[in-house]
């Protein structure tokens with residue numbers, strides 16, 4: 001016989017009574033207690049809504065970029081500048097809550113001591129494969145109505161009215177940014193439009209996050225110009241989402257007006273030190289050779305093919321690349 005499903009009320013109660021350490025570093029906005037657990041859970045709820053988390057098991061062996069970015073967006077919203085955190089803290093400490101269980105690596109044991117040692121994702125990965133939430137909780141989180149009830153419980157129990165309002169606004173931005181990124185993906189398969197003026201209807205925070213999400217994932221975190229791809233264990237990626245023709249002028253978030261570029265290539269491209277030819281080869285400007293302070297390896301990229309998305313339709317549009325070359329006389 002199947003066990004009856006745990007009531008939603010039980011999880012609402014558990015979400016409302018998370019064990020959170022008090023501390024003087026924490027402000028009134030988090031009710032003077034550590035905010036890590038509820039903030040991680042808010043990020044998990046977003047990934048449930050996006051359909052990114054598709055089973056009760058959340059692996060830490062995969063890249064954690066999206067989870068980490070959402071965690072940081074909530075975190076920065078209410079935690080004073082300069083105070084940072086690793087997602088590994090709440091990811092491991094949630095083990096002490098009834099609905100969340102760390103799954104050890106073969107041959108490892110989860111003990112209070114091993115949890116207390118975890119301060120980075122690298123350390124977490126030496127102990128755990130991931131975490132498993134209650135199957136019933138997972139089902140509730142798949143449904144918008146019960147997911148919202150659980151989000152409400154977190155916001156009400158862990159944050160001040162002001163903190164709650166800020167986090168609610170962030171949750172809305174995250175949801176809109178996700179829709180915007182899907183919209184951009186669809187539009188990129190349609191003929192080019194010079195200006196996507198409707199994009200002006202979105203808040204800058206929604207546009208930035210949506211454009212970044214779709215460009216960075218389309219390029220699989222690889223710099224189109226130099227090919228570097230680095231994702232740290234904490235889920236930080238080396239690439240930015242760059243516009244070919246800047247947003248300020250183009251108002252254009254078309255994926256084909258974008259590229260994933262590492263910090264250095266992004267800067268060099270924006271400064272006109274690098275460009276891309278009509279047949280997608282890297283062009284370097286004379287400034288690079290002439291300037292002894294610019295890293296010489298950039299010159300070795302000259303005439304090499306760029307590394308574009310797997311889907312050829314999403315490569316940079318020649319039209320924008322030509323405009324960039326004209327602007328910088330490349």
Ligand SMILES: [Zn+2]
Nearest residue numbers: 223226262265
């Ligand atoms: Zn690069």
